[in-house]
Amino acid sequence: MPPTGPSSRIARGGGIQKQRARRDRDGDLVMGMDPVRKGPARPQRGRAGTGAPNARPQTNGSGSGSQNNVDVTVTGWSDASEIEKLTQFLERHAAKRSTRPRGGPNGTMIKRSRVTGHTLTLGVRPEDTPAFRKINGFSFQSAHGPEKLTITTPHLSASRRSTSPHDSAATTSESDDTLALLQAFLSRRYDPDLKLLNLSQIADDEEMGRLGMFASADTTSKFFPALMVAACRLMKTAEERRAHVTSITLANNNLPNLDNVTSLAQTFPAIQNLDLSGNAFASTKNLRNWKNKFRSLQHLIVSGNPFEVAEPGWEKEIISWYPRLRVLNAVEVRTDADIARIDGPKHTPVPSHQNIWQDEGAIAQNFLLDFYDGFDKNREAVILKYYDNESTFSMNINTGAKGGAGSQHHRVGWDDQLPLSRNLRKLNHPKARVARKYRGPERIRQAWSVLPPTRHPAFDTNKYSMDCQLQPGVPDPTGQHTGGVTGLLVTIHGEYEEHRTAKGRNEVVSRAFDRTFVLGPGGPSGVRVVSDMFSLRAAGGTPAWIPQGNTAAAPQPAIVPVAQPAVVAVAGPVDVNSLTPEQQQLVAVVQRETKMITQYCIDCLAASAWDLNKAAAMFNQLKDTLTADAFIAM
Amino acid sequence: MGDATMTPEDSLALSLDTTACNVAEAFTDAYYNALSKYRSTLSSFYCPKVISTDSTVPSIYWNGEVYDDDLAFQSYIESLTYTWADIESLDCTVLNTRFLPAAELKGGSGDNDQDLERRMQIAVVVTGSLRLEEPAKGPMREFAETFVLIPNKDKQISAHPQFKNGWDREWLIQTQNFRFTEWGVSELGEGQGEAMKVDGGVKNAFQGRGARGGPARHFAAAGLFFKGKGKA
Numbered sequence: 001m002p003p004t005g006p007s008s009r010i011a012r013g014g015g016i017q018k019q020r021a022r023r024d025r026d027g028d029l030v031m032g033m034d035p036v037r038k039g040p041a042r043p044q045r046g047r048a049g050t051g052a053p054n055a056r057p058q059t060n061g062s063g064s065g066s067q068n069n070v071d072v073t074v075t076g077w078s079d080a081s082e083i084e085k086l087t088q089f090l091e092r093h094a095a096k097r098s099t100r101p102r103g104g105p106n107g108t109m110i111k112r113s114r115v116t117g118h119t120l121t122l123g124v125r126p127e128d129t130p131a132f133r134k135i136n137g138f139s140f141q142s143a144h145g146p147e148k149l150t151i152t153t154p155h156l157s158a159s160r161r162s163t164s165p166h167d168s169a170a171t172t173s174e175s176d177d178t179l180a181l182l183q184a185f186l187s188r189r190y191d192p193d194l195k196l197l198n199l200s201q202i203a204d205d206e207e208m209g210r211l212g213m214f215a216s217a218d219t220t221s222k223f224f225p226a227l228m229v230a231a232c233r234l235m236k237t238a239e240e241r242r243a244h245v246t247s248i249t250l251a252n253n254n255l256p257n258l259d260n261v262t263s264l265a266q267t268f269p270a271i272q273n274l275d276l277s278g279n280a281f282a283s284t285k286n287l288r289n290w291k292n293k294f295r296s297l298q299h300l301i302v303s304g305n306p307f308e309v310a311e312p313g314w315e316k317e318i319i320s321w322y323p324r325l326r327v328l329n330a331v332e333v334r335t336d337a338d339i340a341r342i343d344g345p346k347h348t349p350v351p352s353h354q355n356i357w358q359d360e361g362a363i364a365q366n367f368l369l370d371f372y373d374g375f376d377k378n379r380e381a382v383i384l385k386y387y388d389n390e391s392t393f394s395m396n397i398n399t400g401a402k403g404g405a406g407s408q409h410h411r412v413g414w415d416d417q418l419p420l421s422r423n424l425r426k427l428n429h430p431k432a433r434v435a436r437k438y439r440g441p442e443r444i445r446q447a448w449s450v451l452p453p454t455r456h457p458a459f460d461t462n463k464y465s466m467d468c469q470l471q472p473g474v475p476d477p478t479g480q481h482t483g484g485v486t487g488l489l490v491t492i493h494g495e496y497e498e499h500r501t502a503k504g505r506n507e508v509v510s511r512a513f514d515r516t517f518v519l520g521p522g523g524p525s526g527v528r529v530v531s532d533m534f535s536l537r538a539a540g541g542t543p544a545w546i547p548q549g550n551t552a553a554a555p556q557p558a559i560v561p562v563a564q565p566a567v568v569a570v571a572g573p574v575d576v577n578s579l580t581p582e583q584q585q586l587v588a589v590v591q592r593e594t595k596m597i598t599q600y601c602i603d604c605l606a607a608s609a610w611d612l613n614k615a616a617a618m619f620n621q622l623k624d625t626l627t628a629d630a631f632i633a634m
Numbered sequence: 635m636g637d638a639t640m641t642p643e644d645s646l647a648l649s650l651d652t653t654a655c656n657v658a659e660a661f662t663d664a665y666y667n668a669l670s671k672y673r674s675t676l677s678s679f680y681c682p683k684v685i686s687t688d689s690t691v692p693s694i695y696w697n698g699e700v701y702d703d704d705l706a707f708q709s710y711i712e713s714l715t716y717t718w719a720d721i722e723s724l725d726c727t728v729l730n731t732r733f734l735p736a737a738e739l740k741g742g743s744g745d746n747d748q749d750l751e752r753r754m755q756i757a758v759v760v761t762g763s764l765r766l767e768e769p770a771k772g773p774m775r776e777f778a779e780t781f782v783l784i785p786n787k788d789k790q791i792s793a794h795p796q797f798k799n800g801w802d803r804e805w806l807i808q809t810q811n812f813r814f815t816e817w818g819v820s821e822l823g824e825g826q827g828e829a830m831k832v833d834g835g836v837k838n839a840f841q842g843r844g845a846r847g848g849p850a851r852h853f854a855a856a857g858l859f860f861k862g863k864g865k866a
Binding site: 313 | 659676680686691695698700709714729734759761767773775780782809815816
């Protein structure tokens with residue numbers, strides 16, 4: 001086995017077995033040298049755990065008869081006059097490591113021997129080859145000093161090739177011969193103009209067929225790794241392979257999976273075009289060995305495989321494996337712009353302050369206004385109006401928020417609310433979890449009775465972030481629509497005040513919350529809460545939907561109104577009630593003239609040092625850049 | 635799952651909730667891992683695109699932007715700097731036990747009242763921190779995210795999915811909403827964090843309600859009358 005070289009064989013006994021097994025997995029060339037299938041006929045004696053591959057019973061009975069001796073070659077010795085001594089040495093040490101009883105009807109292990117130049121060729125029974133393999137690397141004490149022996153055991157193909165005329169050539173070069181043939185094959189199959197390696201219909205290749213490459217599953221599994229080794233001989237560096245081979249086709253090879261060809265991804269990781277059409281892949285699972293490989297792959301053809309029909313939607317999975325894939329089966333799946341975005345400079349997302357509100361008929365809007373008014377003042381009315389027997393409520397408390405203000409958060413005890421928390425990160429037992437899922441008015445009432453009185457702020461730009469999106473498939477209480485009806489998913493983030501009386505306190509504290517409502521049609525008001533999920537965090541951070549000056553300068557200005565960064569950077573958001581009466585008057589004037597919302601009026605004035613003329617000039621300069629939400633809706 | 639002292643309803647609720655929790659945990663682990671490390675696989679977390687008369691799925695709202703489909707979203711995420719999400723709280727609920735029609739369930743009984751564990755639509759809510767730019771030193775914002783997951787009808791799902799080998803597209807994202815909820819401390823200018831605390835503080839929070847022209851005005855002020863704002 002020349003590719004691994006004699007120097008790698010210094011290990012003895014079981015050691016080399018393990019070493020070989022590892023090389024096998026790496027796809028290195030061990031073609032025809034499978035220690036597993038051609039192991040001894042009887043179970044290994046002793047050495048359990050060291051020669052694991054040999055422990056496997058022999059599955060192939062042919063070729064093990066005494067008439068079918070195989071050749072073992074020995075090199076490394078120097079003096080032909082010591083051949084007899086050498087042969088005895090080999091017989092002695094191999095016999096010690098043999099798996100069959102000493103002596104017996106079969107007698108000696110070495111059936112015949114001959115010398116060709118500096119190579120001693122022994123004829124041994126196939127089942128004895130492991131014993132010789134084990135003494136590879138042994139030192140022979142010759143008259144000229146110790147001589148390290150290299151013992152090469154036969155190839156699988158040896159028996160098939162024993163009739164060929166060059167059998168008399170040194171067997172050590174046999175793998176070289178194979179590699180030379182594979183290299184010739186690769187050369188025949190390479191198109192330098194297209195930089196295409198055509199590995200389609202390999203089994204139909206006459207030369208490869210004659211060599212018996214596909215005579216058994218065993219040799220077939222060795223063929224491709226060997227081919228890759230041959231490729232690495234032709235193109236020694238990864239750089240060469242990248243430069244010379246940009247396209248590979250494995251079409252029409254009847255491959256059921258990638259087991260035999262998987263090493264292609266290691267040898268040619270940089271190819272741009274790959275054709276796997278006309279194989280026998282029954283599922284995308286059969287291709288998963290190559291998931292996330294070929295990071296430069298742009299064009300992939302997988303047509304003519306059974307999974308195309310068997311697994312509708314398979315495209316999505318395949319596309320996801322190759323970030324630069326543009327064309328899949330002649331269909332464009334990514335544009336140049338998409339690829340450019342992946343390969344372009346990375347940017348940091350700037351928190352958006354826009355709400356997206358897809359709410360025809362203002363259903364969610366009216367719900368939220370009514371809900372929060374009621375939740376603060378009369379929770380019972382809210383329950384009766386919006387919650388029915390199928391409505392669910394649960395809350396979870398994020399007691400250790402590390403993001404945002406982190407350790408600077410206002411840490412206020414969660415008191416009696418904590419036992420309500422269904423934070424699956426903290427609560428593991430299934431029954432404990434389901435006990436904290438409140439279904440129906442009665443149980444929701446119980447849960448809400450534990451929540452202290454709250455006051456939510458008015459719906460002002462700076463107080464909340466809210467989105468509303470359509471949510472198909474929510475349950476239809478009338479049962480008319482199987483699979484459900486389209487409802488609304490409403491998400492809202494903000495802070496509220498809590499009147500805290502626990503532990504003898506009497507104080508108002510702030511809590512930060514995130515709440516997700518799924519609304520569906522039904523109930524007395526026409527709107528019912530399908531699900532209400534409430535998340536609580538410590539307050540005290542800076543809401544992300546309020547633009548910040550220093551990050552607004554980041555390279556994503558498009559989603560932040562142009563006027564705002566500069567203004568906010570100077571003043572910071574200011575509440576109208578913290579202004580002096582004079583300032584409030586100025587705000588009123590600016591608002592009357594500009595119809596901007598209050599915060600923008602304040603920002604504009606603050607940035608103009610509360611000079612009305614400067615503020616007017618600034619407004620006139622910037623008004624065309626302001627988005628619609630800067631103005632009061634009429 | 636059953637228990638002699640439980641009613642059949644409670645027993646079913648426990649079974650459904652247990653599966654939903656398994657789904658929520660396995661899904662979020664896989665999703666946030668992909669968001670950080672395997673962005674090119676993100677699109678495989680989404681249900682096939684379906685445009686119907688009143689809605690389009692998957693519905694992806696992320697940081698105030700609407701994405702047309704999972705591939706558009708994935709390309710956007712692939713353009714982002716380093717991100718690392720840490721889940722701090724997680725909850726889920728079963729929205730519709732019969733979302734997937736019994737006849738469409740692979741390996742199901744076909745009975746409309748059976749196999750609910752494999753047919754249900756699940757809402758998942760997450761809060762956590764998102765580190766940006768640099769693994770240890772980058773700004774760390776707080777975020778909140780909601781997913782609605784639906785069964786993958788092209789996949790044979792086991793009766794009580796345990797996800798011992800992790801997530802494998804058993805449920806897919808139908809609806810998603812992501813929001814940053816707090817700026818990272820390091821992103822705030824000098825003293826600005828303090829100013830915000832005062833502003834969002836106790837004294838003024840309830841003044842002004844109603845004084846600015848009623849609820850509709852408040853929604854208008856919040857920009858809510860401008861529907862369907864898509865990508866800038």
